[in-house]
Amino acid sequence: MRVSKFLSFAMKSVKERRTRAILTILGIAVGPAAIVAINSMVEGYSNTILSEISGFLSPYDIVLTPSGVGPSLTQYVVDQLDAIPGVKMSIPFYTIPALANTPQGEIGVSIFSVNLNQLKVAAPALSLMSGKYPPCVDYEAIAGYDLSSDYGFSSGEPVQVTLFYHGINGSRSFLITGILNEFGSFLGVNVDKSIIVPLSFGEQFSSSYSGVIVVASSTSQVNSIVNSIKQEYGSSFNVVVAQEFINLIGKTLVSLNSLLISAGATSFVVSFMGVTTTMFTSVVERTREIGLLRALGFTRHDVLVMFLAEALLMGFIGGIIGIGAGMLMAFLLTSEHFGLGFSFLKGLQVTPVYSPIFLAEAIGIAVTLSILAAMAPSYRASKQEPSTALRHD
Structure with a gap:
């Protein structure tokens, strides 16, 4: 069966079970939204802070102060x-x-x-x-x-x-x-x-x-x-090199970004569990449908791919919604016009940084985790015998 046919089946299934699909998609969207918002804001603050520091600390400067010895x-x-x-x-x-x-x-x-x-x-x-x-x-x-x-x-x-x-x-x-x-x-x-x-x-x-x-x-x-x-x-004087200080600030901000993204990525665990639960429930509810499809000539592989295509579709939609929500969150949290601007760095005008590569990776992670979460339920669906499935109430 062609890929377009599998996606058509997946789209039809999502529409028929709209409420559950929407809740699952929103659960998937939480992960991309969290990491995109965090990364965009931290990158924005990093660029602004380093720009400010570079403005008043010249890379030519070496500062000496007495060490007391x-x-x-x-x-x-x-x-x-x-x-x-x-x-x-x-x-x-x-x-x-x-x-x-x-x-x-x-x-x-x-x-x-x-x-x-x-x-x-x-x-x-x-x-x-x-x-x-x-x-x-x-x-x-x-x-x-x-x-x-x-x-x-x-x-x-x-x-x-x-x-x-x-x-x-x-x-x-x-x-x-x-x-x-x-x-x-x-x-x-x-x-x-x-x-x-x-x-x-x-x-x-x-x-x-x-x-x-x-x-x-x-x-x-x-x-x-x-x-x-x-x-x-x-050791008579303390020696501070401005460029080393700038580099240290840069490394610290990179580490902070990684730490916050790691914390935000835990939300993907929730998404994973949500997709797994939804797909298992879907398999149970559609047992007779699976039996009918098998009786009409669908192979075990076709049934497996059909359910995985459904998970892929929800993962992709959830990823798109997630990065959109993450970009909006980053904008609102750094915008003084909406009264939500982070003001702990007085006078800094921060613009969130949206990396196309990072946004694509966020969608890719959402899709990959959705497919992985659906593997066990999909495999279970593909193993059902047509005669047994058709007798299911």
Whole structure:
């Protein structure tokens, strides 16, 4: 018998037992819907997060911070770092905890003291929303995005802060000359809630920097620079390579995706059991029909294939419905327009990623599991003798 004939029989059987078939198809659809939704969202978040990180962490950056063992990060060390072959520049910085006076009361902020012209090389995504960068004078500064949007900081207005640094507990006033665009964290500092001032401000309080950003001339020289630093200073400084951090985040997100998909794939077990139960019930109900078909010349193989075609059809329809539902779920769960957007990553605009290959695989898995689940019931149907089946009530 031709394949088209088997599919015609399968379609007729599904229509005649519409309610049970619909419930089975919906059960099959749960698996593809779960893994497609999970994969699409995680891939979307992965692309967005890696894009954001790549924006404010240059692959040329190597960050040094004191480990507490050995020498401090002084200007002498910075000069030595500049002398390493392949180093484009070394950018020292201070991070100073402080309290800022706002109309809502005092809030905790970070004073990030750095050469602003050099910082823009290390953090290419850093940009002004309004105002201008301050000249190299200690009392002018730029404020992070959150300080403007949440606490009313604006260009041309002063801000009073209380510093807590190296035993110093004193007040300072800054004139805000500019407001940064939303940025995120950089070197462990929430830039959106920071006041960025010239390097000379931090140098008033200490000759030991909080850290140094070493910028390589090319990515191919990063490893050799890191090796030179470790050979010279051993464990005196913590060394973080931006590209390694980006790669680590990427690997973590891939592992998370695999874990979540594995968890979602357990729903296929439910689908498998549902198809098996439905097909066994169908075989029992259609015993007389099977006997009649055998009496009309259907072989055991024909009966087996007929039931498997029915399972294949339900698996295919369930797979199509499942990927459609999964794509819709991913869209809704990442869309702020529907009030369901995941907001734990503030400011990220996430677009789900729908991989055609993954969608095809989801349908293939649904069809394959449906056929496997129907094997035992179909085999049982094919083994029935016509005379016995026709006498069945």
